[in-house]
Amino acid sequence: MARDGADPQTRILNAARTEFAAYGLAGARIDRIAKSASASKERLYAYYSDKEQLFLEVLELNLREFASDAVLTDHDMPAFAGALFDHAVQHGDHLRMIDWARLETDGTWLPALEVMLGYRDEQVRRIRLAQAAGRVDAAWDPAQLMTLIFGVATAWMHEPGAVLAYGGTPDPAAIPVRRANVIRAVERLVAPAALAVDATRAAASVSN
Template identity: 85%
Template sequence: MARDGADPQARILEAARTEFAAYGLAGGRIDRIAKRASASKERLYAYYSNKERLFLEVLELNLREFASDAVLTDHDVPAFAGALFDHAVLHGDHLRMIDWARLESDGTWRPALEVMLGYRDEQVRRIRLAQEAGRVDAAWDPVELMTLIFGIASAWVHEPGASPAPGGIPDPAAMAGRRTNVIRAVERLIAPCAIRPIN
């Protein structure tokens, strides 16, 4: 249930996050969201004209939080990969929302997508700076490298056998090992002596 003391709109957004991450846009139910938020459907529709508008609001909120949570700093790309992994583990619902948007949207999620593209472009710029500083193999195209790093960092979340059951608690030792492997993989990927990518 939503947290006591939060204003109705905040409760609705929080409840919608849970609902849409689990069921997507098509499967999400406004009545369940309203019940979880301890709000009436009429109050919900006063804030959001329809279910899709609420879905897009949640998606954009998630992406903005992600964009502020995992940022490449000090040319430290492996640490950046570790931060991406941490976010994927702690906020798997964010990745699920992106997946749902890709599957169900007809293109109306563009404003939220632009948040993600802006984030990506900024990290690509920072990767270029890390290349100029000699911290990353200059043979990589920064855009392609960013995609590979994101894929490595989020691999455990998308691998069915590695994810805990819904509501389950990840094993701390397993998570620490996977995080270490993510960082090591990225270290090898960006090392100047790494095998050059095929053009």
């Protein structure tokens, strides 16, 4: 037992999360994962038949954490976008794992894919409820809106200039400003038509 008290399989998973996020499936090395986990390669293979199985296990674990961390509540789409942004900043490794999975696997991600499809369907259902409550523009197709909001919330994690300038690590001073812009953008995106017109008129009267 390691000094941190974690069992061998947990240590292997934690080490694999770091390794796969950094190097992807092809670049990851089982010997590095085992060494980092203070476990033998034989012990690792007792839990996972090959590197791809371990990769998919990590992917599923990450997605389950994401699905429990960023959920639409109280019909509040801007707050939902803020939660998505926060998760992306705090767990950039999760987004990298999704990118690696898309690039390096054949798309057979079950049960990881089932986790995300279930999460998406639940958020789409909640968007419909927010539309029915008059909090979200009913002209939007809920599934399309879900995709757009995810794109807005994670824009800076994929925008080339930001990624190259900071080596993939967000500039700490910029994070609050970016988060505020995400929320503002989603507020405008989802505002029912009547509210959007009122907001435009109010802004125009202030400027005059």
